[in-house]
Amino acid sequence: MNYTRRQFLGTTAAAVIVGGMKAQGTVIGANNRIRVCTIGFNGQGGSHIKDILAMKGEAEYVALCDVDANVRAKGAALVKAAQGKEPKLYKDMRDAMQDKDIDAVTIATPNHWHSLAAVWACQAGKDVYVEKPISHNIYEGRQVVAAAAKFGRIVQHGTQSRSNGTLIRDMKLMHDGFIGKIVESRGYVYKNGNRGSIGHGVPGAVPESLDWSLWQGPAKERAFLVNKDRKKPGLFVHYDWHYFWEYGNGEIGNQGVHEMDIACWGHNRGLPTSVHSAGGRFGLEDDGQAPNTQATTFSYADGSIMTFQVRNLGSFEEAMGGNCGNSFFGTKGFYVRGKGFFSYKENKGGEREAIAIPENAPKPPKGDKWQRFFAAVRSRKPADLPMSPLEAHQSCVHCHLGNIAFRAGRSLAFDPKTERFMDQALNPQLTREYRKNFEVPQIA
Numbered sequence: 001m002n003y004t005r006r007q008f009l010g011t012t013a014a015a016v017i018v019g020g021m022k023a024q025g026t027v028i029g030a031n032n033r034i035r036v037c038t039i040g041f042n043g044q045g046g047s048h049i050k051d052i053l054a055m056k057g058e059a060e061y062v063a064l065c066d067v068d069a070n071v072r073a074k075g076a077a078l079v080k081a082a083q084g085k086e087p088k089l090y091k092d093m094r095d096a097m098q099d100k101d102i103d104a105v106t107i108a109t110p111n112h113w114h115s116l117a118a119v120w121a122c123q124a125g126k127d128v129y130v131e132k133p134i135s136h137n138i139y140e141g142r143q144v145v146a147a148a149a150k151f152g153r154i155v156q157h158g159t160q161s162r163s164n165g166t167l168i169r170d171m172k173l174m175h176d177g178f179i180g181k182i183v184e185s186r187g188y189v190y191k192n193g194n195r196g197s198i199g200h201g202v203p204g205a206v207p208e209s210l211d212w213s214l215w216q217g218p219a220k221e222r223a224f225l226v227n228k229d230r231k232k233p234g235l236f237v238h239y240d241w242h243y244f245w246e247y248g249n250g251e252i253g254n255q256g257v258h259e260m261d262i263a264c265w266g267h268n269r270g271l272p273t274s275v276h277s278a279g280g281r282f283g284l285e286d287d288g289q290a291p292n293t294q295a296t297t298f299s300y301a302d303g304s305i306m307t308f309q310v311r312n313l314g315s316f317e318e319a320m321g322g323n324c325g326n327s328f329f330g331t332k333g334f335y336v337r338g339k340g341f342f343s344y345k346e347n348k349g350g351e352r353e354a355i356a357i358p359e360n361a362p363k364p365p366k367g368d369k370w371q372r373f374f375a376a377v378r379s380r381k382p383a384d385l386p387m388s389p390l391e392a393h394q395s396c397v398h399c400h401l402g403n404i405a406f407r408a409g410r411s412l413a414f415d416p417k418t419e420r421f422m423d424q425a426l427n428p429q430l431t432r433e434y435r436k437n438f439e440v441p442q443i444a
């Protein structure tokens, strides 16, 4: 179906009433399974499908949506093998949004689609699991937060560490002052492996299986580029869009958003008052735009700081087996993710003295990311989620601020209350020019 904006919003407005009523009641299909549709499943969405199919009794696949027919066929086969029949298949997510048999969507499209898909789903009365980052820019993240609240939907963000029991316990200890006041939080992402050259693009034919116009969605329309150096359908598809500003958020918004989210969780200060970021895309011969080497510093109203580092050229830490991590420095000790709490005192031999976890430490809630999502869909309580949409938004704001400061090439002052830059000239960068019919609706 071809949609104009008016047509689409008209149809979803009707569904909102259904969704609004459903939000108050209980779920769901006749067999009490939550009826799911995954949107975008070439890579991570394929994991959604496998994970959810394995949760027999909890959920069932009624539909799948992808703009690439080859991907649709792969997903349909997976579901058929597990459930005995093919799900409904959609190419245009607006058709899926109108399907009343769908209770919840999981979104694993490229980043430039995340917020629009999530807001449309909320408007259509569906619950949402949206991959990280929740937004491609600061404006649209805000709209997802507002849409979840306004339409009474359950919205969970795909930073799965928030469901890690050890981290939940340790974060609570830190928030309760276990190592004093946290004055510096640090996150780092040192990945080389699959982060090499992505090649060069040249104008060429769009693969027959792909709807290039729908893939672009809210992004500026441009000609398709084939990849002349790599055996891939195109320069941007699939996966390598991460390193182009129109679609992705660079490495800080790719693997980085996981560590950024943990850094923000532990630091627990909301948004910063200033940001500085520097680096470059070094050692690669390709068309990628985003830096593969980037150091970003945030400071907060109380003087505390967060430092975040991306390095995709390899690293000492990577050689030692720790290519992504976090540490938190308090006034009385420090915490290293995966290692535990330590005092600043040096033992003989130069090692730091470990601080034991107290016996009465808080017990974290049980359940992985999917169990917690489906539990919240059933309970209708956003508090049952591993994180709120606002927390997700704030972690992603840090990634966006890092990239804006990197591209501006200077330190930027930010107002955490209004989520605007002090320098008004920068404020257009809080959002983007949306393509007609693909605007992220203003809800906040």
Ligand SMILES: NC(=O)c1ccc[n+]([C@@H]2O[C@H](COP(=O)([O-])OP(=O)(O)OC[C@H]3O[C@@H](n4cnc5c(N)ncnc54)[C@H](O)[C@@H]3O)[C@@H](O)[C@H]2O)c1
Pocket (backbone or CB within 6 Å): 039, 040, 041, 042, 043, 044, 045, 065, 066, 067, 068, 071, 091, 092, 093, 107, 108, 109, 110, 111, 113, 131, 132, 133, 158, 159, 160, 214, 215, 216, 217, 237, 238, 239, 240, 254
């Ligand atoms: N949480 C995690 O650990 C984790 C891991 C990997 C990826 N991710 C996230 O998952 C998302 C997808 O990553 P990927 O590596 O699978 O990317 P990908 O490019 O391999 O796959 C994206 C899929 O979305 C489809 N698509 C694009 N626009 C669409 C639209 N409008 N409607 C329906 N389908 C559409 C594409 O055809 C493709 O099949 C990214 O946002 C990424 O950040 C999360």
